[in-house]
Amino acid sequence: MKYHLSMNRYTLFALLLLLTVASCGRRGIGSSVGGELTGVPVGKVWSEPTPYNMVLVSRGSYTMGAGQLDSLWGITIPSRGVSVDDFWMDETEITNSQYKQFVYWVRDSIIRERLADPAYAGDDFYKITEDEYGEPITPRLNWSLPIPWKLNTEEEEAAIKSLYTTHPITGKTMLDVRQLNYRYEWFDATEAAREQYGLGPTGLAPNRGQADNRTETVMITKDTAYIAPDGRIVNEAITRPFSGLHDFVHTRIVNIYPDTTCWVNDFPEADNERYLRHYFSHPAYAHHPVVGVSWEQATAFCEWRTLFLRRGINRENVFVERYRLPTEAEWEMAAQDSEIINESGCFQANFKSGDGGYAADNHLITAKVRSFKPNLYGLYDMVGNVAEWTATDYTEAGNKLMGDMNPQYRRNPSGDDFHPTHRKVVKGGSWKDIYPFIRPDLRDSEQPNQGRSYIGFRCVRTRVSTGD
Secondary structure (H helix, E strand, O other): OHHHHHHHHHHHHHHHHHHHHHHHOOOOOOOOOOOOOOOOOOOOOOOOOOOOOEEEEOOEEEEEOOOOEEOOOOEEOOOEEEEEOOEEEEOOOOEHHHHHHHHHHHHHHHHHHHHHOOOOOOOHHHEEEEOOOOOEEEEEEOOOOOOOOOOOOHHHHHHHHOOEEEOOOOOOEEEOHHHOEEEEEEEOHHHHOOHHHOEOOOOOOEOOOHHHHOOOOOEEEEEEEEEOOOOOEEEEEEEEEOOOHHHHEEEEEEEOOOOOOHHHHOOOOOOOHHHHHHOOOOHHHOOOEOOOOOHHHHHHHHHHHHHHHHHHHOOOOOOOOOEEOOOHHHHHHHOOOOOOEOOOOOEOOOOEOOOOOHHHHOOOOOOOOOOOOOOOOOOOOOOOOOEEEEEEEOOOOHHHHOOOEOOOOOOOOOOOOOOOOOOEEEEOOOOOOEHHHOOOOOEEEEOOOOOOOOEEOOOEEEOOOOOO
C-alpha cells in the first residue's frame, strides 16, 4: 500500500513539473490572464464532402442577361455583370423516382401518426415522447418500427386503410393522394435582421437603441397554415404588430402529389391520356424528370430533403446548409456553356426542332436524365428536357432590381411570397420549345401554385466556403 501511494505522489509531481516547463516556453499564449493575441482555437479543420449526386459550381463572375433585342418579343433583355458564390447543384433534374421517395415518406409518416393516434390504433410505440432517462421530449415519430402492412390487428389495418380509397369506376384500391399533405416551418433570418425590427445580432436584444426610439408600431406579416374541418388546406398570411423572433417563423402546408392531369390540360387537343396514367407511376419513366410539380411543391421537397439528410446524420455540431431552389443568377451561371447542337449538327439537348418536330432529337416528350452530354460544370439538361423553377420572383425589369453580388429578387419577403398572382422565374426551356427558347439567358415565368408537363426542378445547396 505504501509503495503504491509513493508511486502516485511521484507521478503527480512529474506531471506538475512537465506542465510548469511547458508553460514557461509559451508564456501568455492561450492564457486568460494576459499575453499575445493568438485567436481562439478553431478546432478540427473541416472540409465539406461532396453531396450525393451534386457537383460544385465554383464562385465566379459573368454577364447576366442577354443585353440584346429579343427578336421573339421585341424587347431588350437587360444585362449586367454579377458575381455568385460557391454552391452545390444537382447533376440532373429531380426524377420521378427521387420525388416518389418524398411521396412515400409523407405517406408513411401519416400512417405512423395514425397508428399512434388513439382514434385509430393507439399504439404508443409509433411515437417517441420520452428520452432514454424517461424525461418528456417533443414528440416525434418512431421510424425504427416497421409499418405492419400484412400481419396486423384490426385497428392497425383500419389506420393503414384510412389513407387509401376505392376508385368509383374501376373499383381499384388506390392511395388517396388528397391526404398527402406535408407541413413544414422555416425561419426567415434575412427578414429578422432588417433594421426596422431593432433586433441585435442574436435577436434577443434591441439593436443600436432602435427598439427604444420607435414612435410608431412596426407591423409584420406571418405565414400560417391549418387544415379546415372539411379537409381543405388553408394557407394564409396574417399581419400584426411585431413582437419578437417568433414572428419570423412561418408555416406552410402543401399537398405534395404531382398534378398528373397536366398532360391533358396543357395539350387539350392531343391524345395524352397515356402520360396521364403512366408518366409518374410506371417504372419506364422512373428516371425521367418529375413534372406537374408546382413551385410550392418543389420548395416543400427541398425542405423535406434537408430534414431527411439532417436526421440521417443525427450528430451534434454537424452543420448542413439547407437544400433550396437556385436563384435565377445561380441557375444562369451554372447553365453557361451548355451545348444545344454540336458542330456535326447532332442534337445535344431535348427540344422541338420546328413545327411538329418533337421527335427530331429521338425523344417525343421528356428524355431520361443524362441522355445528353453534360456541360462544363458536369450538369445535365440545363437547357431543354424540362424548364426549371428558380427561387426568384419574376418582374419584367429583370436583373435591374437585383444587386450585383449573389443577386436575388423577392417581391415581398414577409408573407405574400406564395400569393398565386405572383409569378416565379422559370429557366432553360423544355422539350416542347423551339431552339430560340432554350438558351440559358432567356427567362419565362409561371404561377407558384401551377404544375406543368414541361416544368421540373433541381436543388442547390450553399457551399460552406473555406475561403480558398
